[in-house]
Amino acid sequence: MTTTTTTTTSRPIPLDDYAPIIGQPEVDELRALAGSLRGHSIQMVNSTAVGGGVAEILTRLIPILKELDLSVRWDVITGGNDFYGITKAFHNALHGGPYLLPPESFETFLAYNRQNLSRLSMDSEFTVIHDPQPVALIQGRSNHSGHWVWRCHIDLSHPNPAVWGLLEPWVKQYDAAIFSSPEFIQRLPLPQYLFFPCIDPLSEKNLEIPPETVRGILDLYGIDPKRPILTQISRFDRLKDPVGVIQAYRIVKRYFDCQLVLAGGSADDDPEGEAVLSEVKEAAGDDPDVHILNLPPWSPTEINALQQASTIIIQKSLREGFGLTVAEALWKKKPVVASAVGGIPLQIIHKHTGLLAHSVAGAAYQIRFLLSNPALAAKLAQQGHEHVREHFLITTNAKRYLTLFQYLLATSEK
Amino acid sequence: MQGIESPFQFLTASYLIRVQNLRATTLAEFAAGLETCSDACIFFHTFQSLSRHHFLTEGFSNDFAQWALAACNRPELAEQLASFDIREYTSLAKLRADMRRVVNDYCELHPQFAAQQTFEAFGFCEAIEVAIPLGFDARTLREFNEGLQKLSRASLHYHFIASRLRLHLQTNDFSNWFENTLGLPNLAHRADHIDIYTSTLEGVRLILTQLIEKELCT
Numbered sequence: 278m279t280t281t282t283t284t285t286t287s288r289p290i291p292l293d294d295y296a297p298i299i300g301q302p303e304v305d306e307l308r309a310l311a312g313s314l315r316g317h318s319i320q321m322v323n324s325t326a327v328g329g330g331v332a333e334i335l336t337r338l339i340p341i342l343k344e345l346d347l348s349v350r351w352d353v354i355t356g357g358n359d360f361y362g363i364t365k366a367f368h369n370a371l372h373g374g375p376y377l378l379p380p381e382s383f384e385t386f387l388a389y390n391r392q393n394l395s396r397l398s399m400d401s402e403f404t405v406i407h408d409p410q411p412v413a414l415i416q417g418r419s420n421h422s423g424h425w426v427w428r429c430h431i432d433l434s435h436p437n438p439a440v441w442g443l444l445e446p447w448v449k450q451y452d453a454a455i456f457s458s459p460e461f462i463q464r465l466p467l468p469q470y471l472f473f474p475c476i477d478p479l480s481e482k483n484l485e486i487p488p489e490t491v492r493g494i495l496d497l498y499g500i501d502p503k504r505p506i507l508t509q510i511s512r513f514d515r516l517k518d519p520v521g522v523i524q525a526y527r528i529v530k531r532y533f534d535c536q537l538v539l540a541g542g543s544a545d546d547d548p549e550g551e552a553v554l555s556e557v558k559e560a561a562g563d564d565p566d567v568h569i570l571n572l573p574p575w576s577p578t579e580i581n582a583l584q585q586a587s588t589i590i591i592q593k594s595l596r597e598g599f600g601l602t603v604a605e606a607l608w609k610k611k612p613v614v615a616s617a618v619g620g621i622p623l624q625i626i627h628k629h630t631g632l633l634a635h636s637v638a639g640a641a642y643q644i645r646f647l648l649s650n651p652a653l654a655a656k657l658a659q660q661g662h663e664h665v666r667e668h669f670l671i672t673t674n675a676k677r678y679l680t681l682f683q684y685l686l687a688t689s690e691k
Numbered sequence: 692m693q694g695i696e697s698p699f700q701f702l703t704a705s706y707l708i709r710v711q712n713l714r715a716t717t718l719a720e721f722a723a724g725l726e727t728c729s730d731a732c733i734f735f736h737t738f739q740s741l742s743r744h745h746f747l748t749e750g751f752s753n754d755f756a757q758w759a760l761a762a763c764n765r766p767e768l769a770e771q772l773a774s775f776d777i778r779e780y781t782s783l784a785k786l787r788a789d790m791r792r793v794v795n796d797y798c799e800l801h802p803q804f805a806a807q808q809t810f811e812a813f814g815f816c817e818a819i820e821v822a823i824p825l826g827f828d829a830r831t832l833r834e835f836n837e838g839l840q841k842l843s844r845a846s847l848h849y850h851f852i853a854s855r856l857r858l859h860l861q862t863n864d865f866s867n868w869f870e871n872t873l874g875l876p877n878l879a880h881r882a883d884h885i886d887i888y889t890s891t892l893e894g895v896r897l898i899l900t901q902l903i904e905k906e907l908c909t
Contacts, residue, residue, distance in 0.1 A: 459814030
C-alpha cells in the first residue's frame with residue numbers, strides 16, 4: 278500500500294520574528310526577492326514528513342515561503358517496507374558502502390515512484406525533488422515543462438558506482454542539481470549549485486535557554502559547571518571518532534583540569550551503534566570527568582543546554598556530510614575545534630571562525646591553545662556566530678531558493 | 692536641497708553559487724585553474740568573497756589567499772594573494788592576470804611546493820547574480836540617507852563594492868551619484884575612501900551615514 282501525503286506544517290513562526298536576528302533589511306529583501314515569483318507555483322517533494330534533517334528544514338522553509346505569498350506545496354511520497362529497505366541500501370551505498378541488492382530491486386524502486394506519480398499532481402512551475410527516494414518522479418514531467426531541480430542532501434563524495442550508475446540517468450533529466458558541499462558534486466551535464474544546510478535560530482535546539490535550565494541539565498548528568506567542559510555532540514559512530522576525542526581529552530587533561538562530554542544517541546538503523554558505545558565506554562574507563570550521555574533521538578533542550586554550557590565544542594569526525602552541530606555550536610558563540618573533513622571547512626574558516634585539526638594530537642593542541650587564550654577563543658566564537666548568521670540560517674536557505682527560482686525564471690524568458 | 696532628475700535607484704543582488712567541475716589539489720593545478728576558470732569564478736572568490744566574509748576585519752582578503760594559508764600552508768604566497776585590493780580593479784581580466792602572475796612566479800621559485808598535495812582541494816565556484824530593484828529611490832541626500840538605512844548587506848556590497856566592475860571606474864555607485872548628480876565631489880571622495888578591508892559592511896553603512904549627516908549639517 279502506498280499513499281501520498283500533502284503535508285501541513287505546524288507552529289509557523291512569523292517571518293518578522295527573524296528580524297531581530299538577521300535585521301529588518303534582510304527580511305525586506307526576502308520580500309523583494311519573492312515579489313516577481315508571486316503567481317508561480319512551487320512544489321517540494323521528499324520522502325518523510327517528520328524526522329530527519331530534510332523534513333526539519335522543510336517544516337521551517339515552507340511556512341516562510343508561504344508567508345511571502347508564494348504558492349508552495351510540500352508533498353511526501355510513501356512506500357512499503359520493501360521500498361524503504363531499497364532506499365536505505367541506496368543511501369548507505371551513496372555514502373560509499375557496499376551494495377548487495379539484486380538487480381530487480383531497482384525495478385521495485387521505479388515501480389514505487391510510478392505509483393506515487395499516479396497520485397501526485399506534478400504540474401508546478403518549480404519542482405524541487407529532495408534526495409534519491411523520489412528522483413524518478415521526473416518521468417512524470419510532460420514535454421520538458423516547468424523547472425525541475427534535484428536537491429541532494431547526502432554526501433556524494435565517494436558514491437558506490439553501481440548505485441550512482443542506476444540513479445545518474447534520472448538525475449541527468451533535471452534542469453539543475455543542488456549539493457551541500459563542492460566535495461559532493463558529480464560530473465553531470467547540468468548546472469550544479471551549492472546550498473548549505475541550515476539551522477533555525479528560533480528552534481528549540483537553538484533558542485537561548487535560561488541559565489537555570491542549563492544548570493539543571495548539568496546537575497542531572499553530574500557535570501561540574503565550574504570547570505572547563507569540552508563537548509562533542511554526535512551519534513556513537515566510528516566516523517565521528519569518539520575514541521579519538523577521548524584520546525585528545527587525555528592529552529589536554531595533563532595541562533587543564535577539564536571535563537569531557539560525549540553526548541548523542543545511536544540511530545535505530547545503525548547496527549554498529551551499541552558496539553561503538555561499548556568501545557567508547559571502555560576507552561573512557563573509570564574517569565569520572567568523562568560523561569558519556571546516550572540521549573534519546575529527539576533531545577533538543579538537553580543538546581542545547583550542553584552546547585550552551587560548554588567551554589569548547591569539538592567535532593573530530595573522520596568523515597562528515599556537513600556537520601550541522603558545528604553551526605549550532607557557532608550560533609551559540611562557542612569556540613570550535615573540528616576536523617577538516619566534509620562540510621566542516623565551509624563552517625570553520627581556520628583561525629577566523631574556529632580551529633581546524635587533522636589528528637588527535639592536533640585537536641589536543643588546538644583545544645589547549647584555546648583554553649590558554651580565552652580572549653582569542655571568544656573572538657573566534659563571535660566571528661563564527663556572524664558566519665552562521667550570514668550563511669547557515671533558514672532565512673538564508675529561503676533566500677537561495679528564491680534566487681534560484683528568479684534565475685530559472687529569468688533565463689527561461691530569454 | 693532640491694530634488695533632481697536622476698534619482699538613485701536602490702537595488703539588491705542575490706547570488707547563486709554554481710560549482711564548477713574544476714578542482715585543485717596542488718598549487719600547480721590551482722595555477723592552471725586560475726587560467727581557465729570563468730570571470731564569474733574570479734568574481735566569486737575575490738569581490739564576492741569580501742561580501743560573504745564582511746564580518747572578518749582582520750587577516751581575510753579573498754578565498755585564494757585563505758586557501759593558500761589554510762590548505763597549502765604557504766603563508767608567503769597567501770600574503771601576496773591577500774594584498775590585492777579589489778578597489779584598484781575595474782576589470783576581472785586584469786585581476787586574474789595579476790593573481791596568475793603571483794601564483795606562477797611562486798610555483799617557478801618553489802617547484803617542490805607546486806606539486807605538493809594540499810590538505811584540502813580548492814573547488815572553483817561561480818557567482819550567478821540576480822539583481823532586483825528594492826522598490827524605493829532617492830532624489831535628495833536626505834532621502835538617500837533614509838534609503839541607506841533600509842539596505843541589506845548584499846545591497847550595500849552591490850552598490851559600494853561590486854559596482855566598480857559595472858561602472859568600469861575606480862569608484863562606487865554612491866560616490867558616482869553624489870558627484871555626478873548631486874554635485875558633491877568631496878562627499879563622493881570621502882565615501883570612496885572608506886576602507887572595506889578593515890570595516891564590516893555594517894561599519895561601511897555607519898561611516899557613510901556619519902559622512903552624509905555631516906554634509907547635511909553644512
